[in-house]
Amino acid sequence: MSLTENKILTIEGRGIPLEGNDIDTDQVVPARFLKEITFKNMGDYLFYDARFEEDGSLKEHPLNETKFKEGKILFVQENFGCGSSREHAAQAIKRYGIEAVVGISFSEIFAGNCKSLGIPIIQLDKSQISEILGAVNEFPTIICALNIKNGTLSVGAREFSFSMTPALKASLVGGTWDALTLLQNNEKKTNNLESLLPY
Amino acid sequence: MSKNTLYDKVWDKHKVDTLPTGQDHLFIGLHLIHEVTTPQAFSMMEETGATVKFPNRTFATTDHIIPTQAQERPFADGKAESMMTALENNVKKYGIKYFDFKSGKQGIVHVVGPELGITRPGMTIVCGDSHTSTHGAFGSLAFGIGTTEVRHVLETQSLALNRLKVRKINVTGDLPKGVYAKDIILAIIQATGVNGGIGYAYEFNGPVIHKLSMEERMTICNMSIEGGARIGYINPDKVTYDYLKDREFSPKGKDFDKALEYWKSIASDEDALYDDVVNINGSELEPMVTWGITPAQSIRVSEKIPEINNFYEDDRPVLAKALEYMDVKEGQHIKGLPIDVAFIGSCTNSRLSDLREAAKVLKGKKVKVKTLVVPGSQDVRAQAQKEGLDKIFIEAGAEWRFAGCSMCLAMNPDRLHGTQRCVSTSNRNFMGRQGSPTGRTLLMSPASVAASAVEGKVADIRESY
Numbered sequence: 136m137s138l139t140e141n142k143i144l145t146i147e148g149r150g151i152p153l154e155g156n157d158i159d160t161d162q163v164v165p166a167r168f169l170k171e172i173t174f175k176n177m178g179d180y181l182f183y184d185a186r187f188e189e190d191g192s193l194k195e196h197p198l199n200e201t202k203f204k205e206g207k208i209l210f211v212q213e214n215f216g217c218g219s220s221r222e223h224a225a226q227a228i229k230r231y232g233i234e235a236v237v238g239i240s241f242s243e244i245f246a247g248n249c250k251s252l253g254i255p256i257i258q259l260d261k262s263q264i265s266e267i268l269g270a271v272n273e274f275p276t277i278i279c280a281l282n283i284k285n286g287t288l289s290v291g292a293r294e295f296s297f298s299m300t301p302a303l304k305a306s307l308v309g310g311t312w313d314a315l316t317l318l319q320n321n322e323k324k325t326n327n328l329e330s331l332l333p334y
Numbered sequence: 335m336s337k338n339t340l341y342d343k344v345w346d347k348h349k350v351d352t353l354p355t356g357q358d359h360l361f362i363g364l365h366l367i368h369e370v371t372t373p374q375a376f377s378m379m380e381e382t383g384a385t386v387k388f389p390n391r392t393f394a395t396t397d398h399i400i401p402t403q404a405q406e407r408p409f410a411d412g413k414a415e416s417m418m419t420a421l422e423n424n425v426k427k428y429g430i431k432y433f434d435f436k437s438g439k440q441g442i443v444h445v446v447g448p449e450l451g452i453t454r455p456g457m458t459i460v461c462g463d464s465h466t467s468t469h470g471a472f473g474s475l476a477f478g479i480g481t482t483e484v485r486h487v488l489e490t491q492s493l494a495l496n497r498l499k500v501r502k503i504n505v506t507g508d509l510p511k512g513v514y515a516k517d518i519i520l521a522i523i524q525a526t527g528v529n530g531g532i533g534y535a536y537e538f539n540g541p542v543i544h545k546l547s548m549e550e551r552m553t554i555c556n557m558s559i560e561g562g563a564r565i566g567y568i569n570p571d572k573v574t575y576d577y578l579k580d581r582e583f584s585p586k587g588k589d590f591d592k593a594l595e596y597w598k599s600i601a602s603d604e605d606a607l608y609d610d611v612v613n614i615n616g617s618e619l620e621p622m623v624t625w626g627i628t629p630a631q632s633i634r635v636s637e638k639i640p641e642i643n644n645f646y647e648d649d650r651p652v653l654a655k656a657l658e659y660m661d662v663k664e665g666q667h668i669k670g671l672p673i674d675v676a677f678i679g680s681c682t683n684s685r686l687s688d689l690r691e692a693a694k695v696l697k698g699k700k701v702k703v704k705t706l707v708v709p710g711s712q713d714v715r716a717q718a719q720k721e722g723l724d725k726i727f728i729e730a731g732a733e734w735r736f737a738g739c740s741m742c743l744a745m746n747p748d749r750l751h752g753t754q755r756c757v758s759t760s761n762r763n764f765m766g767r768q769g770s771p772t773g774r775t776l777l778m779s780p781a782s783v784a785a786s787a788v789e790g791k792v793a794d795i796r797e798s799y
Contacts, residue, residue: 154651155651155652155655156648156649156651157528157529157628157652159628159762159764161762161764161765161766161767162765162766165766166743166745166769167744167769169370169398170370170399170414170417170745171413172373172374172377172416172417172420173373173374173377174374174481184765184766184771189771189772213529213648214528214529214532214562217528217529217562218464218560218762218764219463219464219743219762220462220463220464220466220478220479220480221370221371221480222374222480222481222482240529240532241532242529242532242562243562243564244464244477244478244479244480244559244564247483247495248480248482248483251480251482251483252482261648300356300496301355301356302353302355302356302357302496303355305354305355305356306357309354309355311354313482314353314355314357314493314494315485315486315489315490317354317355317359317494318353318359318486318489318490318492318493318494319489319490321351321353321359321490321492322490324351324359325350325359325361325490325491325492328350328361329361329388329491332347332348332361332363333592333593333596334363334454334456334457334593
């Protein structure tokens with residue numbers, strides 16, 4: 136895959152409103168689904184215990200509602216993705232078809248995993264998120280559009296500005312969100328540092 | 335911005351470069367791997383024909399999916415068996431040192447690394463597991479990573495990272511009887527919140543911290559991540575150096591003295607600058623217990639479950655969910671709450687000193703609920719048996735198992751059923767964490783869990799002495 140193909144510039148589609156603080160990665164993908172040596176089925180397990188009763192019947196959850204099922208941008212609140220480092224959580228989100236997550240705050244490891252997979256993590260403040268959650272709930276067909284380069288998110292006619300670290304922006308826009316190539320390019324310096332380490 | 339802290343010194347020593355994106359390129363001195371978060375990384379490498387850059391800086395063991403009763407191969411669970419086989423094939427193919435059942439050294443990765451002397455001060459350490467922060471107890475920068483990052487480390491021994499801020503958490507005073515390392519860290523998380531540590535590395539400091547043993551320090555650093563901090567560390571001191579002396583992988587003789595010089599050099603300077611400082615009075619602490627569904631939803635065992643209206647409005651929905659999920663009420667005493675299961679184990683509290691504390695309480699008594707005691711490693715198990723702790727557990731009616739993660743996250747056959755309520759020495763009381771989507775977890779110290787198992791309800795350890 137060339138870097139050009141990896142560039143993430145704009146994402147446009149319906150939103151999925153997921154309310155609640157401290158949604159941990161055990162809720163995103165419960166541990167019993169981690170016993171697979173590939174990530175390929177992870178999309179099926181997204182928010183499994185929040186979506187399904189033990190007998191398989193549906194619980195009340197945005198992803199169980201037809202109007203939100205095809206959403207591309209997931210809206211969350213505070214401390215999303217806390218807990219376990221399982222990349223399975225970010226993989227499940229991506230493989231389900233969600234392309235960006237927008238919230239108030241995120242766990243660091245989860246945010247790092249999303250970056251590695253090219254899923255933009257966008258931070259807005261509490262009142263902006265409340266407004267968007269309200270709008271998406273009320274008008275599920277409203278179109279949400281992210282422009283990474285300009286740092287804007289439009290929800291219908293409303294436009295919000297967001298800031299992200301220059302490093303994250305550069306890696307999304309430049310297509311280097313999977314840092315492997317950048318790290319490989321520094322091989323000489325890496326070897327040199329290794330030889331100088333006191334252990 | 336922090337200056338001259340251990341974090342700054344070790345980070346700078348391992349910084350390869352600034353990447354074109356602006357992130358730091360950090361060298362990783364030690365990579366620990368296990369069966370759950372690596373097979374996907376190795377498959378990607380297979381596709382491109384990549385190799386492991388520094389196999390001698392990589393160590394493997396197996397812990398998450400290990401059955402703690404019947405360990406004959408193939409495992410009854412086909413999926414667990416395939417994860418195990420994948421790891422075995424990968425370590426063989428790439429020449430990675432692997433602590434398997436036969437080695438006598440298998441166990442939870444965060445127990446094994448330290449007890450073998452593989453974990454040492456001044457290192458950068460990663461593992462595909464969020465509780466890698468445990469190794470920070472030795473004065474290393476240790477943190478959990480995802481599987482794509484595991485691949486980065488396997489292929490380049492390095493990562494692209496953002497520098498963190500440093501918060502010093504000073505614990506002063508003297509710990510009262512019945513208060514353990516677990517209670518200290520639960521109290522810290524209650525004070526700072528589950529997201530208070532986002533963007534920070536935590537330096538645990540102060541007289542209470544430096545009086546702790548290495549095993550107790552590991553309990554503290556282990557749960558840094560539950561407060562949102564990806565890294566938690568303690569400056570190395572004599573306790574650290576004494577612990578490391580004569581461990582299998584520790585440097586020996588002159589090499590040890592040389593290493594010691596480095597270890598001493600990376601401790602935070604007296605006049606180091608921090609981005610933030612939090613003070614906790616250790617003399618005022620009590621045994622803690624979580625009542626809710628996040629590790630910050632804890633109270634002193636003598637307290638009542640709090641009134642939701644005393645919290646900020648934003649926090650109330652999670653608190654209300656916690657009350658409903660845990661089937662408890664505001665104003666209810668936590669002490670005396672009936673329990674169904676007790677679990678002593680996990681990377682937080684499965685080391686020899688944890689088992690000793692539990693055994694002290696259980697000696698000559700009988701447990702009233704199903705009680706699992708799962709040592710952190712084969713070595714811990716062997717040492718505990720040498721001391722006769724296994725007999726104390728078995729005579730008390732508890733089950734003495736083989737080493738693994740077990741019912742901390744229930745990826746093996748050990749799990750809660752239905753809405754069972756479990757007192758647990760593990761680190762997460764998340765909904766469904768212990769294997770039943772409706773199971774309930776109350777986090778406590780090993781002594782408190784043992785005392786509760788004896789009474790069949792949440793107990794105050796101070797009344798059991």
